[in-house]
Amino acid sequence: MSHQHIIEGIYSDVQPFFGRGKVADYIPALARVRPDQLGIALQTLDGQTAVAGDSEIRFSIQSISKTFTLALAFALEGNDLWKRVGVEPSGNPFNSLVQLEFENGKPRNPFINAGALVVTDVLCRHYDDPKSVILNLIRSLAGSDDISFDEEVAASEKATGFRNQSLAWFLKSCGNLHSDVDTVLDVYFHQCSIAMNCRELSRAFLFLANHGVHPYTGEAMLTRSQAKRLNAILLTCGFYDQAGEFAFRVGMPGKSGVGGGVAAFIPGELAVAVWSPELNEHGNSVVGMQVLEWFTTRTGRSIF
Amino acid sequence: MSHQHIIEGIYSDVQPFFGRGKVADYIPALARVRPDQLGIALQTLDGQTAVAGDSEIRFSIQSISKTFTLALAFALEGNDLWKRVGVEPSGNPFNSLVQLEFENGKPRNPFINAGALVVTDVLCRHYDDPKSVILNLIRSLAGSDDISFDEEVAASEKATGFRNQSLAWFLKSCGNLHSDVDTVLDVYFHQCSIAMNCRELSRAFLFLANHGVHPYTGEAMLTRSQAKRLNAILLTCGFYDQAGEFAFRVGMPGKSGVGGGVAAFIPGELAVAVWSPELNEHGNSVVGMQVLEWFTTRTGRSIF
């Protein structure tokens, strides 16, 4: 059965799952998104594509952006990066500050907020204009020059992001944030605000399935060993305190965001992006997770 | 390059890593094991084998046994099992009792001791003689009829296993241990005492690479979906609080034990077992982890 066929089947079967989650409502721009939307897009390394539903509607990628900033920072710093941020699952719903305090300001992994702030700090030290570097990478990977920051979202995040302020100051108190707190937060809130659609996002994740090599330019963004490592962190840490559950049900490395997006991939084969804004209590898309679970079950494909 | 060639190369290159760890010394039978031993064995699904070093010397498999008891309990209970034990990484070096208390006696995953005790409790409720069931499964998978419990090790574990006593009583206080505490601990200490060599262990793990199907009898021990799930738990939780590190460096699901054994596999391809008794501070074999890291790096094969 073709990928297009499988995806259309899942799109149809998953309809009863709407209404089981709740759209993120901590900022107005996210709260007013219509909940009953679903986009799916798949892209294989050998050039096949499949799409269903609202695959052309852009949404706020939020934490999915941490994947791209991590790839940039890992390429810049190599394994030195892991002196400042760990690679272990946080294992805690109460992750944010508790573990960070126990572990003296070294975030457990680069996908919890504290870890992502350290990663962004790396970019702030290396680049004069880190926001442009991040945006240009994503545009190039996605093949869309008009992907942009959503300034309204970025401003809202800033106005309400007290917890991230607290995290950043905490990191600074531990000596693990070298740039200005305001500078790092500005970049961070902007990277989270980037708006993409599923088609673009599945393309943008393909370099991870391609062992770190940009699939269109052929540039090795990461070494094969680095790509293995990044993919492993995505699998073990990419879904907050539901990472084990995602590996268990879906069996692919990937990353989610509170905008309702989920991107995942099978190394050597393909990348897939799903978007549906209703979240479960862990902050992951209810419908998105179900789509991906059925995708690996029905294709019999997963990394396991 | 053949697997035999690669393994011999790693065997030779890894020699400088001896002396960096410490043999488990909490019971005499483990403490008197010679530290500078190393066995490696590989077995592919299509029948190739490769061995190096002390691959015929038996050692105490300890926590590796949790893989087999989990497979048995999962087959018996299906997804009901996850009502009593979770699938998330514990994420804590201080895992044992802290999380268990926070989470009201539902162990974070089946590979921390508390979770393994619940799994063993399942077997105690289903079988009159759970010790024989466990031993027979392992003999059949490994193709060796003389694999046995080491009664001296089991007795030593019992005489010194105060922490496991504490865990078992804690589970009982939470209503998550239905058999007698003494019965469950007796089975548990025996399963940990099983002695195998690397050749046997690599064979015994091959059913996991084979999506749950016994590679010699063809019997489906687990469904394909169950095998995916079990493999995912091994990847995210199989190496105590170093699971992220193992996925990151090695990129294979697997399981370690404080006897110095490590077994890992690539679904659809092969299983590999390494044994070297010196442990790092996380309780994982120093040399064993290095061997497996080089194995995936040099073959360019991993699940990522």
Next chain:
Amino acid sequence: MSHQHIIEGIYSDVQPFFGRGKVADYIPALARVRPDQLGIALQTLDGQTAVAGDSEIRFSIQSISKTFTLALAFALEGNDLWKRVGVEPSGNPFNSLVQLEFENGKPRNPFINAGALVVTDVLCRHYDDPKSVILNLIRSLAGSDDISFDEEVAASEKATGFRNQSLAWFLKSCGNLHSDVDTVLDVYFHQCSIAMNCRELSRAFLFLANHGVHPYTGEAMLTRSQAKRLNAILLTCGFYDQAGEFAFRVGMPGKSGVGGGVAAFIPGELAVAVWSPELNEHGNSVVGMQVLEWFTTRTGRSIF
């Protein structure tokens, strides 16, 4: 106004507070106690007494017994005792095992269960028949030769005390319990089962108000400095995770038990015991705490 007058006034005013708590129900002997009972008894160092209500009905003193065992162990070991148990408030509703694990088996203070088990272990090492020693001390202090263990309560505690089993084994795994686990638990369950009435209990606490000197025999059970220290621990740790609240509202050192008893005192002046079986969510008597709050407010007497 006389103490008798004040106590009668409080007895009358506190009636509306019945029905706000819940009788301990984890063992049948406690569960079947009539909830709407209230006894109050006061005893001054200069020989005055005052009583109200059910002051002659005996109840299970439970954790109040920890005060007497601590006095015995402190007298035996002096300040060496504090190498095995601390003097800081636990500060945690989740005290039992979490802190104990963090702090490597040294209980935070002698009034959490783990600490009381260590104290009982001290007595088990010093005395051939620690149960008789404890009982005889209490009989002598209370002036009642027929105070006894309630064997039904002790047996019920043993049959259901899985959490205490877990704690004792945990302490043993940390090397902080030297006697047999079963021996220590047997003494512990018996000391908790002792039945006394308020009149007896107020007399039995008078030695603490008397700076460690037995008020009837004149024997110095503790030095003045030791008495200061014991009283301080009672104030900071005597009411589980509500110790701050009790100091704040009542302002006297004291000790409570899940049988509904509370004993407190003002050094140099008097001791008072209250019993009412309905407990709040912290395990302290609802009516008992209210009686004592009004007692210090209406008399204008407290240690502050």
Next chain:
Amino acid sequence: MSHQHIIEGIYSDVQPFFGRGKVADYIPALARVRPDQLGIALQTLDGQTAVAGDSEIRFSIQSISKTFTLALAFALEGNDLWKRVGVEPSGNPFNSLVQLEFENGKPRNPFINAGALVVTDVLCRHYDDPKSVILNLIRSLAGSDDISFDEEVAASEKATGFRNQSLAWFLKSCGNLHSDVDTVLDVYFHQCSIAMNCRELSRAFLFLANHGVHPYTGEAMLTRSQAKRLNAILLTCGFYDQAGEFAFRVGMPGKSGVGGGVAAFIPGELAVAVWSPELNEHGNSVVGMQVLEWFTTRTGRSIF
């Protein structure tokens, strides 16, 4: 023996305790204080005084200031204050953020930094110029019109107070900080910078020994019941995670600061202030605690 005699004896005997601690060094103004200084001053309610050593040298009162701001806020808000901050000991060396996160932004008590920030926030909402209000209160209690903020200290605290920034933003993220973060921190850093000597400090604490009544003006700053409550919190929470130890060894309510000051008192009798800059690992003055322990031991006076 007169108080003057006792204090002089202790002053002499405590000399060997110098060199056992470490002067606070996180800001230059504190780090350059000569370590081998010791001032003692005592003031009774009936007008006696006693002094020894460097009792006229002013030092940074730091956290001792939290006593005065709490008295102000309690007088303003009454028991409503306890909706925003608790009265239980924190019980944790790792108190700052861990408990705060568990308990959703309600600080455990008003003497940990988070709790003191909430108290300061109360003053910021009630007063146009909270800094003057605080300073005027202290001047009036101490009877010294030239007590002032040390602007260098306040500026240094601000420049390095990343952890307090983090705490304040965390409180704001939980809705428990109503004023601007910068405003609250400015007041907080100033109150900590106030410089006083022991003679002034012992006078300034006398209102607490006097059940809330200003001993010179006769004004009731707190009701008798409020004074009891404030004193109880000082006893159970006034010495960070060493509160139990202080109650145990010294047996007086009091408050310490990282400038090396300690103030304590016996209700109805007297207040005493000690200053010596070397701190133990809990942030309390080594020599100061010893002085106070000997004071209660040698006088036979304490609240217990």
